[in-house]
Structures are given as structure tokens and as C-alpha cells.
Amino acid sequence: MSFSTMVVHVDVEHDSDQRVELAIDLADRFQAALVGIAGCALWPAFMAGDVGLTESNEYDLQKVKARFEQRGKTFRAQGRSLKRVEWRSALEPPGELLLREARVADLLIVGRRRSGDGADPGIIVLRPAGPFCWCPTPSLRCRFAGWSSLGRIRVNAVAPVRDALPFLQQAKEVLLVGMGEHESQSDGKKDLADVTAYLVRHQVIVAAEVWQRPQRPVAAELLHIVEEEKADLIVAGGYGHSRLGEWIFGGVTRELLTASPVCCLLSH
Numbered sequence: 264m265s266f267s268t269m270v271v272h273v274d275v276e277h278d279s280d281q282r283v284e285l286a287i288d289l290a291d292r293f294q295a296a297l298v299g300i301a302g303c304a305l306w307p308a309f310m311a312g313d314v315g316l317t318e319s320n321e322y323d324l325q326k327v328k329a330r331f332e333q334r335g336k337t338f339r340a341q342g343r344s345l346k347r348v349e350w351r352s353a354l355e356p357p358g359e360l361l362l363r364e365a366r367v368a369d370l371l372i373v374g375r376r377r378s379g380d381g382a383d384p385g386i387i388v389l390r391p392a393g394p395f396c397w398c399p400t401p402s403l404r405c406r407f408a409g410w411s412s413l414g415r416i417r418v419n420a421v422a423p424v425r426d427a428l429p430f431l432q433q434a435k436e437v438l439l440v441g442m443g444e445h446e447s448q449s450d451g452k453k454d455l456a457d458v459t460a461y462l463v464r465h466q467v468i469v470a471a472e473v474w475q476r477p478q479r480p481v482a483a484e485l486l487h488i489v490e491e492e493k494a495d496l497i498v499a500g501g502y503g504h505s506r507l508g509e510w511i512f513g514g515v516t517r518e519l520l521t522a523s524p525v526c527c528l529l530s531h
Contacts, residue, residue, distance in 0.1 A: 265429045266294075266295045270368035272361055273301045273338060275330055279374060282398045285526070286372045289341050289396075294428060296347035299338040300364050302357035303327050304503045326526040327354065371395035376522070393425040394530035397520060424458060426530040427498040428465055436438060436470035437462065442481045443474060482518030489525060 266429035271286035272433050273279050283299070290297040305323055307475040335350035353360050365371055373395055418424060424431065431437055439458055444452040455472045462469050489497060499519060519527050 266293045266369040268296045268298065268368050269293075269370045269372060270300055270364055271336070272357060272371040272374065273299045274374070275301050275303045275327070275334065276431070282372060282374045283338065283341060285398055286394075288347065289370075289372070290342070290345050292433070294346060295369070296349065297342050297345050298337070298349045298351060298364070298367060299342075300357070300361055301329075301331055301334055301350075302355050303352075303358045303362035305354060324354075335471045347440045371396075372398065374398045394528060395531060397523075399524060399526070418458075424462060424498065425461040427528050428467070430496065430498070430528060431462060431467045432465060434468065436468050438470055438492060438494065439472045441459065441472075441474040442477050442484060446473065448476075467525055480518070481514045485515070486518075486522060486524075489523070495525055497523060497525060499527060500531055 266289075269286060271283060273283060286297055286299075289295070305327065331352040335352065338350050339348055351364060361371060361373070371394070374397070396461070405530050410504055418427070418431070418437055439455050439462075441451045441455045452472045453471070459469045459472055473488070475484075479487075485499075488494075497519065499515070516529070519529070
């Protein structure tokens with residue numbers, strides 16, 4: 264199994280070079296085509312009586328289009344070593360654009376939202392857009408970027424491992440983690456054993472299985488293990504370990520997207 268096409272979100276107003284470098288590295292590793300996506304929603308002009316409150320004029324339009332063109336040229340130059348690189352941009356919210364363009368991708372690569380016009384990964388994970396790789400902010404070193412081979416990968420036992428197989432098959436080793444808040448230890452370990460057997464049948468090296476009842480919030484427990492084991496990537500279900508409502512009120516998914524120091528591959 265592999266990824267044939269990847270899509271990466273490129274910020275228009277902020278630096279996203281680290282994310283693009285990661286996307287190029289992954290596309291090269293998996294011999295995949297890479298599509299860069301940039302969107303920007305201009306505020307529409309509206310009036311209150313005879314007073315113009317907000318104006319989206321021709322100057323703004325041309326400025327954004329010029330920015331798209333500049334970003335596109337840079338992106339194509341950065342990805343010139345890939346077998347295929349493509350650039351797409353549109354005057355619409357980045358999140359909606361990414362979700363629509365997800366139809367061409369096996370993997371979406373996004374970052375943390377840093378402005379009102381950014382692509383919100385929290386919205387993307389709740390929509391059926393397929394697996395996506397979330398990258399921390401540039402201030403946090405992405406230990407996964409630029410490596411010639413994958414290191415340790417931490418996998419939440421409830422994750423859709425099928426979507427992550429291309430990563431898992433290239434990893435030096437995979438560590439499975441199960442967090443049991445309500446299930447019995449025997450059931451939890453049986454689930455881990457089933458996941459391990461599935462991965463081994465697909466030539467994945469499983470170094471260890473860890474099952475524990477968390478002594479703190481599940482996300483905090485996972486991130487503690489990630490730091491302790493120096494993992495390079497977290498693979499987890501898009502809703503963490505619970506239902507859609509967990510995202511609304513805060514939960515595993517939200518905490519991973521907020522606090523993880525390494526990349527996360529999320530899917531549901």
C-alpha cells in the first residue's frame with residue numbers, strides 16, 4: 264500500500280515552509296504526486312445606509328492573486344524533484360477549498376490554524392476527507408520532517424491503522440498504545456493483540472504493546488508517552504477515543520491538535 268497523491272495546505276499570509284518541506288519529503292519517499300492548495304476569502308463589500316463599512320476592492324483582489332502566483336512559483340520550484348507537482352488556488356475559505364480538493368488525494372497535510380482565514384484542522388477531521396497528517400507550528404520542531412527513514416511511531420490502538428499502513432510499513436518500529444478507561448484489562452490487551460497481528464501480516468515491525476488505565480486525561484497520557492519514548496509520529500482515530508460530541512466539548516482530538524509536539528496522522 265502507498266499514497267499516490269498528496270495535498271498540502273499552503274498559507275497565503277503566514278510562513279508554511281516547514282509544512283511544505285515535510286510534504287515534499289513525504290511525496291518523494293512514497294513517489295507520490297504533490298498538490299499545493301492555497302485559499303483566501305476576501306470580505307464582501309456591504310453597506311449600512313449610504314456608509315460603506317467594509318470594501319473589498321480591485322486592489323485587494325489583484326494583491327491576493329499576485330500572492331497566489333508568487334506562492335505557486337515558489338511551490339513548483341521547491342517540488343521540482345518530484346515526479347509530479349501541481350498548484351491550485353482559489354478565492355474561497357481554505358478549509359472549504361481543502362475539503363473539496365480532498366477528492367484527488369490519498370493524504371491531506373495541514374498545519375495549525377493561525378488566523379481567521381486559515382484552514383481549521385478541527386473542521387477537516389470531522390468531515391469525510393480521508394486521512395490527514397497534521398503538523399505542529401514552526402516553533403515546534405517537527406522531528407518527522409527531513410528524515411531519510413521513519414523512526415518510532417506511536418499508534419493509539421483504536422486508530423484506523425489501515426489508512427496509516429504506508430507510514431507503518433516504512434517505520435523502524437511501531438509501538439502500540441491502548442488506553443482503557445472503561446474496558447477491562449483483558450479486553451484491552453486482546454484488542455492490542457488483534458491490531459498487532461494485523462500489522463505483522465502487513466510486514467510492520469511492532470516493537471511493543473502498552474495497555475494502561477490512564478491516571479490523567481487520555482491525551483495528556485499519550486503525549487507523555489510520546490515524549491518519553493521520543494516518538495516521531497502519532498497515529499490515532501480522528502475523534503480520539505470517543506464520539507463526535509467530544510470534539511465540541513474538548514477531548515483527545517482537540518488536545519492532540521493543540522498540544523502535540525510531533526506530527527499526527529488522524530483518520531476516521
